[in-house]
Amino acid sequence: PAPGESFDLIVIGAGPGGYVCAIRAAQLGLKVACVEKRDTLGGTCLNIGCIPSKALLQSSENYHEATGSFAKHGIVIDKVGLDLARMQARKAEVVEANVKGVEFLFRKNKVTWLKGTGRLVPGDSPAVEVDGTTYGAKSIVIATGSDSIPLPGIAIDERRIVSSTGALELDAVPRHLVVVGAGVIGLELGSVWHRLGAEVTVVEFLDRILPGTDDEIATAFQRILGKQGLKFRLGQKVTKAETTDAGVTLTLEPAKGGEPTTIEADIVLVAIGRRAVTDGLGAKEAGVALDSRGRITVDSHYATSVPGIYAIGDVIEGPMLAHKAEEEGVAVAELLAGQSGHVNYEAIPGVIYTWPEVATVGATEENLKSQGIAYKVGKFPFTANGRARAMEATDGFVKILADKATDRLLGAHIVGPDAGALIAELVTALEFGASAEDVARICHAHPTLSEAVKEAALAVEGRALHI
Numbered sequence: 001p002a003p004g005e006s007f008d009l010i011v012i013g014a015g016p017g018g019y020v021c022a023i024r025a026a027q028l029g030l031k032v033a034c035v036e037k038r039d040t041l042g043g044t045c046l047n048i049g050c051i052p053s054k055a056l057l058q059s060s061e062n063y064h065e066a067t068g069s070f071a072k073h074g075i076v077i078d079k080v081g082l083d084l085a086r087m088q089a090r091k092a093e094v095v096e097a098n099v100k101g102v103e104f105l106f107r108k109n110k111v112t113w114l115k116g117t118g119r120l121v122p123g124d125s126p127a128v129e130v131d132g133t134t135y136g137a138k139s140i141v142i143a144t145g146s147d148s149i150p151l152p153g154i155a156i157d158e159r160r161i162v163s164s165t166g167a168l169e170l171d172a173v174p175r176h177l178v179v180v181g182a183g184v185i186g187l188e189l190g191s192v193w194h195r196l197g198a199e200v201t202v203v204e205f206l207d208r209i210l211p212g213t214d215d216e217i218a219t220a221f222q223r224i225l226g227k228q229g230l231k232f233r234l235g236q237k238v239t240k241a242e243t244t245d246a247g248v249t250l251t252l253e254p255a256k257g258g259e260p261t262t263i264e265a266d267i268v269l270v271a272i273g274r275r276a277v278t279d280g281l282g283a284k285e286a287g288v289a290l291d292s293r294g295r296i297t298v299d300s301h302y303a304t305s306v307p308g309i310y311a312i313g314d315v316i317e318g319p320m321l322a323h324k325a326e327e328e329g330v331a332v333a334e335l336l337a338g339q340s341g342h343v344n345y346e347a348i349p350g351v352i353y354t355w356p357e358v359a360t361v362g363a364t365e366e367n368l369k370s371q372g373i374a375y376k377v378g379k380f381p382f383t384a385n386g387r388a389r390a391m392e393a394t395d396g397f398v399k400i401l402a403d404k405a406t407d408r409l410l411g412a413h414i415v416g417p418d419a420g421a422l423i424a425e426l427v428t429a430l431e432f433g434a435s436a437e438d439v440a441r442i443c444h445a446h447p448t449l450s451e452a453v454k455e456a457a458l459a460v461e462g463r464a465l466h467i
């Protein structure tokens with residue numbers, strides 16, 4: 001692009017929020033540029049997040065099956081070997097195919113990639129400076145995403161003490177991996193390295209795992225992970241880390257006070273949450289307001305405090321999920337093109353891609369209690385599902401919450417095999433305002449795991465057939 005060239009829309013950041021927004025706006029006839037400083041498109045998700053982690057989760061699950069559960073199926077393999085270098089190379093190939101795919105989509109949709117770091121130019125009309133060159137725009141969408149929160153006093157070197165980025169790149173299986181934070185990243189990446197042979201201890205500040213998830217689901221999930229061999233140290237805070245050539249000595253203290261203990265690790269993964277990225281963006285100088293947690297403040301149409309400047313994805317409020325960022329990207333592009341884009345925040349699923357998986361949508365039991373909403377619960381265990389038995393995957397259950405008076409679906413939570421795929425039906429039902437009865441009356445193929453969803457919906461009225 002020529003210096004000073006003007007666009008209808010400049011998107012800053014090419015993660016799932018930004019790149020999807022750019023594509024949708026281009027589809028709607030806008031002249032679009034997208035600024036990205038990374039060498040490849042796709043943001044956190046494609047480069048160092050969703051995609052590489054899922055590649056390793058799949059590979060490590062395959063390895064785990066070959067070393068363990070195949071035997072139960074009567075498949076005897078004499079010697080199973082681990083070629084970690086090959087596993088990592090495959091992961092890199094999967095990432096490359098995805099990021100190249102976004103580059104192709106940009107070319108196809110005539111989205112200009114402005115390579116470099118974007119900074120808002122203060123002034124009367126929206127403009128972005130990219131490494132010294134200024135481009136004008138009718139609108140700007142900020143989609144600069146998030147990065148990991150550091151633990152004070154415990155410096156991440158991405159060798160011994162790693163963030164998720166380093167944990168995806170290890171070139172040897174740790175003997176003992178200590179994960180700080182029993183959230184989504186800690187449990188997914190803890191599972192990866194545990195399946196590949198590491199001893200894994202998860203240290204969590206709270207007295208439970210996965211805060212925000214339905215209590216009953218989190219408790220069952222912790223029990224399942226415990227059975228697999230993951231160890232948990234709940235209600236503990238890490239106060240010190242001493243790194244030596246041999247490893248790391250971590251000092252833990254009970255969160256409620258008490259005697260400190262130490263724990264030896266050869267790798268420590270810090271996964272205590274993520275925070276919005278606005279470094280170098282010039283938000284403050286341009287007058288773009290941030291909230292107390294450093295996120296960009298937006299209204300219901302993603303407009304910031306500065307006319308013509310919008311923000312979406314991890315850099316604003318809400319769950320830090322790729323599909324949430326994408327939906328917002330589409331919505332803001334449609335709004336800018338004069339259409340009525342909208343995101344239903346009541347029906348955004350969340351999935352943890354361990355084995356078994358955890359998948360949730362809508363309200364938890366705790367949410368409903370705190371809001372004083374009267375509800376009914378229907379539950380169905382995978383032990384009573386024929387397909388799950390055939391798969392040798394009976395851990396977990398489906399839980400459906402419905403309004404006591406109207407039977408309207410309010411929330412659904414699954415821990416179990418392929419929970420992430422199973423939740424889609426319940427997301428659709430929630431989106432369409434369905435009742436539990438509606439789900440219960442739908443014909444589900446036999447034998448499939450989805451019959452557990454139907455049975456849980458039947459169980460809301462105490463009518464489950466197979467338990």
Ligand code: FAD
Nearest residue numbers: 013015016017043044045049050118145313314320321322
């Ligand atoms: P990002 O993907 O963070 O993209 C922002 C982009 O902006 C980056 O590429 C950055 O380089 C660029 N940028 C920032 N500032 C500038 C600037 N000034 N100029 C130019 N470019 C800039 N979510 C899921 O839904 N499912 C999952 O399975 C999942 N797995 C995850 C696993 C891990 C290990 C991690 C870390 C995250 C995972 N997430 C997952 C979360 C998901 O990655 C994020 O929610 C998603 O990437 C947010 O998209 P975004 O577009 O808002 O920002």
Ligand code: NAI
Nearest residue numbers: 181182183184185186204205271272273274320321351352
């Ligand atoms: P998280 O918010 O999911 O979990 C962080 C955990 O660390 C919490 O349990 C918290 O109580 C704990 N914690 C906080 N401070 C602590 C401390 N000082 N000591 C010990 N424990 C502490 O954050 P996480 O796992 O880092 O992931 C960040 C985000 O990335 C997720 O919230 C999610 O939005 C996204 N993500 C999504 C995935 C998916 O959809 N499958 C996969 C990975 C990440």
